[in-house]
Amino acid sequence: MRVLFTLLCIVQMFVQNNFGQERNCGTMEVLDRQIKENPSMLKNMDEIERQVQEYIRKHPNGSGERTVITIPTVFHVVYRTATENISDAQVQSQIAVLNADFKALNSDIGLTPSIFQGVIGNVELEFCLATQTPSGNSTNGITRTSTTVSSWGTNDNVKRSTYGGVNPWNPSNYLNIWVCNIGGGVLGYAQFPGGPATTDGVVLDYRYTGTLGTATAPYHKGRTATHEVGHWLNLRHIWGDANCGSDLVSDTPVHNTANGGCPAYPHYSTCSGAPVEMTMNYMDYTYDACMYMFSQGQKTRMRAVLEGSGSRSGLQNSPGCMPVDPNQCNAPSGLSTTNITAATATSGWSAVANAINYTYEYKTNAATIWTAQDVSGTSVNLTGLTSSTAYNTRVKTNCSAGSSVYSATVNFTTTAPPPPCPDQYENNNTSNSAKTISIPSSGTASINAKIGTSADVDWFKFKNSNSKRNIRVNLTGLTQNYDVALFRKGDLNTPVGISQNSGTADEQIIFNNTLSGTDYYIKIYGVDGAFDNNICYNLSVTISSSSLRVDNHDEQILPLNELIIYPNPASDEITVVVPFGNQKEGILSILDITGKVVNTQKLTFDKSIKTINMDVSQFKSGMYVLNFRTLTDSYTRKLAITDK
Ligand SMILES: [Zn+2]
Structure with missing residues (x-):
């Protein structure tokens, strides 16, 4: 099977020729890219194909008792313009098409030529708009996300919140369908079983979704979704993405290549045996009005991934379309850690219905005892962590009726400690040895230096000018409690400004004056011998012709107690x-x-x-x-x- 998929990837570039009347499906192009990015996906697909072939062997000719499987579905509408933000009714019209097509209840199925009527596949699938979110909150099954992205292409970024898209809901429990402006003439694309969970699902262009509103002929009957969900359930294009290729289905005829438009019947293949092509199959490239059937063999392939040990069998147990239980207390989902540094990190998770608060726990990977804290929000800032160390995190929900189980443990590793900061300004421990800061024409100079020992004091000097007399000094990036004082030349005992905020809070001095320009001195020192030989502070000095104000700081300069x-x-x-x-x-x-x-x-x-x-x-x-x-x-x- 590995050979098969590799071949598919190689040949698909030759058969993606577009005759203008063919639908443009991005699925094989996306598969090609995903395999290049993640070659181990081939192994997953090989294993899935083995399971599918075993299932087909046990269920020849579409036989066997089948119950209807209902697939909880969420539509993620990602829009930049109001037009792209398609209506609930348009989404519902798409669900209706899926429900008809996958149960062979579509009104046009009677158009199927008699030679194919015997192999029509009723896949016996239903699709419901989700009634509860992964966190157990109620939903109408449609998320709406405003974005600045004008066209998404097929790179899966619409599935990533960090790129302005929206992350999938747990694909073990939901069919995720993104609706957006794909661009490039692509109607939609799907991810086959075996791909990454973070990008699993189907993407539809907003112009080719449902049957109302923005739905645009000749792809205005919702069949782009039918075709793409076919891929999502492991169906190949009917021509096998190769000249006279195999779609891995036994009851579909061999096609030369993709058919576009609305082919006249019968359309003969020139492949071996010259069969009549099944151009009305959903997995061809014809117009929406000219495709209206799956075959029984296609049904079996799709059912194989949904049943037994199939890769999407978890959907059968999904709570996605169950009513929301007023007393349920689910474990939080979406636990992840961001803003990871050598000593700090932020953990966050999704809110859970009925939560009073959450118990968050973390420990080093080597430790056995967790550090726990109850939090009312859905994030925790961790501080005082050890650098280059693996940590475990988990969280549970506390409700009035009790607590959930813990979420799955999520790990992160703190970064290496920053290299020691070079200090170019030592020795400047006295006013006599103060180092000069030259202020550029922009009016602001910024330098990095450090208090390297408990005895270290840093002195700097700079000039203001007659045209820029007003002064602001900011001291930021503090890891220890440092203070700063500003002196005017001539009196280095009495500061004209001093900032003495506690802890590692930023320090700021604003000194607006009308005196003529002269030398000023800045003294930076650690309180009670505070120092950090590794991490620099940032000192920025601004001189200005207009008065400077306190920005973003409630702290005031000087609580003065002298004149x-x-x-x-x-x-x-x-x-x-x-x-x-x-x-x-x-x-x-x-x-x-x-x-x-x-x-x-x-x-x-x-x-x-x-x-x-x-x-x-x-x-x-x-x-x-x-x-x-x-x-x-x-x-x-x-x-x-x-x-x-
Ligand atoms: Zn396709």
Whole structure:
């Protein structure tokens, strides 16, 4: 059988010639690609074919008792435009066609020529729109997903949420049918039994789905789905995808190749024996109105995968079309882990009907004891993990009536630890050895450096300019509790801004001022000796002509508990940073050495005037006292005015 499938792949490229009147089915092209991507699929298909042949041997000529099998079906409508978002009624019209065609109840079956009437196959399949989701929630069997993708092609991306599509529901329990804009003239494509579960199902172009709405002649009678579901149940094209090829069915005649359009009857094959071709078979390439039968041999192939040990036999036990039980408590599905780093990961799963909460557990693969936690949501952020280590996860649902079993265990492996970060700026442990950050014309410089030891302190300096006086300092990417302070040249004891958030929260200083451009210094240090010799922090410095604001941060710079003045001594201009505390207003006064008030102003709390600039050029040289008082507090600081 391996030889057979390999041959099919090789020859199909020669027989995919399109005469314009043939339907364009992408199934064999997709099979070819999938086998190239995953050669082990051939082995699966070989095993399935062995089981099918054994089934056929036991059920010759379509014999045997057969009960109707109902296949729970979900339609995933993936649309970019309103037109592509086909109606519920159009989906229901497609289900009706499938239910007719697979039970030989289609109104046009009487057109079958007498020579083929004896081999008409009633496959005895029904299709129901799912009534419950994999998580046990009620559904109408139709999902709708808005996307930005304009045409999908046949690369299976419509089946992947990460590409703007939608993931299949568990294909052991559902026939998944995606409806989308495939493009390229392809009407639809299917995945044969034996392919990956993550892409299992049928894809239909929205123009060739059902019999209403967007259904477009001559493929407007829902037969694209009949044809593709035939593939999904292991049927080959009737010409065997080769000149006079085999479709692995004994009661269909040998066809030269695909027939398109609406062939006149009888259409003779030139293959051995020159039989009349069964052009009205669903697995040919004719128009929808000109195909209306399966054969009994095709029925047997399809039933083989649905019964006994068949690869799709699980569908018979699917709860997909059972009514939702108000007391059921299913185990969560869809457990997966994302955002995996050396130390962190996020686990998530699908919500379950009737859940009160979930018990999530994880452990290293080597451990025997799970770490458990109850969570009300459907995801957990894991931290403090060990790098390069395999972990196991599982989750169960807790309902009022009890708990579900655990989900299947899902494993993930943390990544290797990041390489140690090179620090290009040491030694810069003092203000004298501060390293210069040059700020490009964009206004923002960004560097990476590290606090490598408990004694390490990093000093940097930079210039603002007269045209870009306002300053913002951001410290991010922290793995330890670091703080940052900003100093203006001339006073490296009293910061003009300091950010002291706890833990690994980002730090930010915003310093809007009208002073002329000069050197500023930044000091970064670990709190209580915190350091990380492996992972760098990111320091970004922005200078701007317009005032900078606190973005995305509730934290405020400075909870100040002192009055700050700089430069000091001063001659022209001073900047005063006032501490409002919890108050909304305060009085700032300047007194001379005799205690006489020489200047006073009332200040109202506003982030933008926390920093006040004052012209002191008219002050006589000497000592002054600045006082700022609010209803609750009073702050005093001396100021020296010198001659210019
Ligand atoms: Zn096909």
